[in-house]
Amino acid sequence: MTLDASIRVSRANFSLDVDLTIAPGEVVALLGPNGAGKTTALRALAGLVPGARVRVGESTWDGLPVERRPIGVVFQDYLLFAHMTALDNVAFGLRARGTAKAAANATAATWLDRVGLAGFERAKPRTLSGGQAQRVALARALATAPQLLLLDEPLAALDASTRLKVRADLGRHLRDYPGHTLLVTHDPLDAMVLADRIVILEDGRVVQQGTPAEVVRRPRTDYVAHLVGLNLYRGTAHGTEVSIVDGGSLTVAEPATGSVHVVFPPTAVGLYPEKPAGSPRNTWPVTVSGIERHAHTTRVHLDGTPPVFADVTTATMADLRLEPGDRLWAVLKATEVHTYPS
Amino acid sequence: MTTERATRGRLPVVLVLPALLGLAFLLLPMVGLLVRAPWRTLPARLVGAEVGEALRLSLVCASLATVVCLVLGVPLAWLLARGDLPGRGVLRALVTVPLVLPPVVGGVALLLVLGRRGLVGQHLDAWFGVSLPFTTAGVVVAEAFVAMPFLVISVEGALRAADPRFEEAAATLGASRWLTFRRVTLPSVLPGLVAGTVLCWARALGEFGATITFAGNFPGETTTMPLAVYLALETDPDAAIVLSIVLLVVSVGVLAGLRDRWIRGAT
Numbered sequence: 318m319t320l321d322a323s324i325r326v327s328r329a330n331f332s333l334d335v336d337l338t339i340a341p342g343e344v345v346a347l348l349g350p351n352g353a354g355k356t357t358a359l360r361a362l363a364g365l366v367p368g369a370r371v372r373v374g375e376s377t378w379d380g381l382p383v384e385r386r387p388i389g390v391v392f393q394d395y396l397l398f399a400h401m402t403a404l405d406n407v408a409f410g411l412r413a414r415g416t417a418k419a420a421a422n423a424t425a426a427t428w429l430d431r432v433g434l435a436g437f438e439r440a441k442p443r444t445l446s447g448g449q450a451q452r453v454a455l456a457r458a459l460a461t462a463p464q465l466l467l468l469d470e471p472l473a474a475l476d477a478s479t480r481l482k483v484r485a486d487l488g489r490h491l492r493d494y495p496g497h498t499l500l501v502t503h504d505p506l507d508a509m510v511l512a513d514r515i516v517i518l519e520d521g522r523v524v525q526q527g528t529p530a531e532v533v534r535r536p537r538t539d540y541v542a543h544l545v546g547l548n549l550y551r552g553t554a555h556g557t558e559v560s561i562v563d564g565g566s567l568t569v570a571e572p573a574t575g576s577v578h579v580v581f582p583p584t585a586v587g588l589y590p591e592k593p594a595g596s597p598r599n600t601w602p603v604t605v606s607g608i609e610r611h612a613h614t615t616r617v618h619l620d621g622t623p624p625v626f627a628d629v630t631t632a633t634m635a636d637l638r639l640e641p642g643d644r645l646w647a648v649l650k651a652t653e654v655h656t657y658p659s
Numbered sequence: 660m661t662t663e664r665a666t667r668g669r670l671p672v673v674l675v676l677p678a679l680l681g682l683a684f685l686l687l688p689m690v691g692l693l694v695r696a697p698w699r700t701l702p703a704r705l706v707g708a709e710v711g712e713a714l715r716l717s718l719v720c721a722s723l724a725t726v727v728c729l730v731l732g733v734p735l736a737w738l739l740a741r742g743d744l745p746g747r748g749v750l751r752a753l754v755t756v757p758l759v760l761p762p763v764v765g766g767v768a769l770l771l772v773l774g775r776r777g778l779v780g781q782h783l784d785a786w787f788g789v790s791l792p793f794t795t796a797g798v799v800v801a802e803a804f805v806a807m808p809f810l811v812i813s814v815e816g817a818l819r820a821a822d823p824r825f826e827e828a829a830a831t832l833g834a835s836r837w838l839t840f841r842r843v844t845l846p847s848v849l850p851g852l853v854a855g856t857v858l859c860w861a862r863a864l865g866e867f868g869a870t871i872t873f874a875g876n877f878p879g880e881t882t883t884m885p886l887a888v889y890l891a892l893e894t895d896p897d898a899a900i901v902l903s904i905v906l907l908v909v910s911v912g913v914l915a916g917l918r919d920r921w922i923r924g925a926t
Contacts, residue, residue, distance in 0.1 A: 365827055383830040396828040400846040409842070410832035461833065 318374030320465060320497040324361045326354070326368035326521075333357055333368070333521040339465075339497040346500045346512030350540060354521040355501040359467050362499065363388055373464055373497075384413070386465075389458030393470040395450050397442035403429060403453050404438040410461040428456040432490070448479040455490060466491075466498045472507055484510055505544045509533070517541055535657050536580060548586075548625050550579045554656060565622035568598040569654045577656045583616060585653035586627035589646045590637060599649035605641050615639075619647060689907065696904055697897045704901045712879055713887040714905060720795065720883060721863040724802035725810075728859050732810040733852070737840065739811070740818035741826075751815070758808040765804055766872025773800065773873075797874035798881050802863035810859040817851020818844070861913045865906065 319340050326333040333354040339345050347355045361369035364383040371378040378386055389410070397406050408425035412418065426438060432452040442450055451471060458466060471487060472480050488511050491498055502508055508515050509529040516526040517540075525537045536542040542549030552561040554573040560566045567579055593600065603621035610616075614628045617639060625647055629637075637645070697704075704710060738744065739751050757765055773780040773791045783789045791797045825847060829839040845852070867885040874881040876890065884906050891899040 363831055365830070383827070384833050384835055386831075388831055390828065390831040392824070392828060396822075396825050398825065398829075398843055398846075400849075409829070409834070413829070413832050413834035413838055457832065467831075 320371065320373045322362055322369055322371045324358050324369045326357055326361055326366060331521060333361075335516075335518065335521070335523055337499070337516065339499060341497060342495055343514065344491050344498040344500060344512045346502055346508035346515045347518055348502055348505060348508045348515050348544070349518035351503060353518040355503070355518055356469055358518070359390075359469050359499065359501045362465065363390055363467055371465075387461075387463050388465045388467060389461060389463035390467045391451075391454045391458045391469065391471045394474050395442075395454035397445075397450055397453055397457070399442050401441075402438060403434065403440045403442070403445070406442065406453055407457045407460050410457060414461060425456070425460055428460045429453070432456045433486070446479070447475045448483045451475065451483055452486070455487065459490070459494065462496075464496050466494060466496055468498065468500045468502075470502055470504075471500070472502075472504065487511060534580075534655065535578065537578065542580065546626075547580050547582055550623055552577055552579055557651070559656065561623050563623060565601065567623075567649065567654060568651050569656050570651045571656060573656045573658070575658065577658055579654060579656050581649065581654045583626040583628040584614075585650055586625055587648040587650075588617065588619075588627055588629060588633070588637065588639075589648060592646050593648060597648055598651060599647075599654075601647055603645055603647045605639055605643045605645065607641060608639060619645070621647065625649075692900060692903055692907060696900050700897070701901055701904075704898060705905070709878075709887070709898070710902060710905065713882055713884050713902065716795070716798075716879070716882065717864055717884040720798045720802055721860055721866075723799045724806055724863040725856060725860045727799065727803040728807040728810045728863075729856065732807045732855075732859075733814055733845075736811045736814035736818060737844070740815045741823070754811050755808050757805055758812075762805050762866065762868030762870075763872050766801060766869035769801060769804060769869065769873045773797075792873055793875040793877065793881065795874075795880050798870055798883060801869040801873040802866045805866050805869050806859045806862040809862050810855040813855025813858060814848060814852055817848035817855075820851075821847050857913055857916060861910060864909065 319338060322335075322337045322339075324333060324335045324337070331354070335354070335358050337345065337347075337358075347358060349355050357366065358369075360366045362371060364378070364381060364386050369378075397403075398409065401409070404422060404425050407428050408418075408421040411421035411424055416424070426435075429435060429438060432455060434449060434452055434456070437445070437449065437453075440449075442453070445453065451474070455471070472484055475483055484507065491511060500508070500511055512529060514526060515529055515532045517524050517532065517538075519538065519540055525532060525541055527535075532541065533545045533547075536545055536547055536549050539549060550559075550561045550563070550567070552559040552567070554569070554575060554577045556572045556574070557569050558566060559569055559573075559577060559579050561579070569579065588603075592602075601621055603619035603625065605617060606620045606624075607618035608615060609618070614630060615634050617627045617629060619625050619627060627647065629639075637643075639645075735754065739747060739754070744750065760768075770777065770792060772778050773783070775781065775784050775790055775792065780791065783791070791800055821844065825843055826839050829843045830836075834842065865885055866883070867889065870881070870883060871886055871889075876882050876886050882890070884902055888899050888902045888906070891902060
């Protein structure tokens, strides 16, 4: 049965207005910048703040207090009960919902085994590593077989090396889980890897939704484009020529007409100290405004008409000896530019 | 330490001198008590009926008063910390009134309310034949009245410092507020609860003013240690010293039991 939720929360200087639909077994990621209202939406669905109307099939959750909702929540910092063992933590929900102690402990032990923590039954939360604590939190949330699983930044508290492994494990458990899952995150990679569908939230409103592939290929706002690491412009197309709203124009490979989004990856941009001879169509002068170093590439922020991000290799960086204020020529291959109607 | 002293100069005399005087002022009376104690006759007096009776009565009454404070005070602390009450600040202030009220005044107030002619006391007497003043039960009531704010303040502080999101986590797992309180909240404020209980018990043990006003002075029934000390001072100063030393030992024992970790948990 599909879960339909409409969330309306208003506070001073902030309002949240989101409609969500989650199919059984589906993982929906709510992705957005800090302060977009992601966590508020999650808390409203859980019943921790008022404002969400939830319907699952024929039944509604209107007026149901938190403790009577069929939910499981994994909190950002897990909130494991420090004075209880891992087993008691996982068994807590079952005990609270009336399962006898022996049966609850047996189910909890099975869950600890499923998340790869057999043998940690007696461990206190403070003795667990971040990744282990996250898995106990997941087992605790899933042990009661909830209809709706809510994950609030479940990987944010982990360091980069454990995150990779825990993310993969989490993905496996989410695929096995038959209920509805809502994942709140500000990390696009979590959303891409874990979710079947991404809902992007900005300032309390949904600005885009779709499968991860759709969102990456066709970002609709600067935030989304920046998030997935793409250059995005709005413009008007006349055949293969697109004049960009904020100035400048680009030549594209696929002809189009009317209002369009133009998008291309930063790797499609080449940088040259001199204007290249026999210049290709998309060549324009730019000024370096910022340099971000990543593991294997360097992202260069460039001012110009239009402004653009370019990813260059470490070797290119060494050749060009880039510094903010340097004047360069940007060259873009038309075949790497995609347009889609806005 | 050395580097700090080198960079920040000597400690100023204006502060050090009064500090040392203050320390001496706090410690000297206790030293005096030990110096003047009749050490030779002490063992004999300790096992004497008078001291034993007063000590037993004190311990029993203070413990019962502490139980009363726990049963009533912990829920009150929870209500002040977590209940969404209007005028919570005023309530909190009212709860602390017995803390600053002279105990004698508390005793008078108790008499007016719970006395045989009191607002509540007359009904207690008429309906149940219960009369609290000048009984051992009256001692417990007087001690509980004076000591409860210590427990409430300590537990409430611990509750307010505890992260309420753990209670939210418990709720999402299906726990009612009562279950959450028992299984999640209370264990997390245990250090504060223990500190509050010990303070409450120590205060009840030393209670004098409200007790003598409300419960009077009947040996074996309402004469607790502090009352016995006061009475003995007029007739038998050595006995007063012995009784005082017993109270001092008990108090220091309580402090030792409190240790840092309990105190730290409460603040």
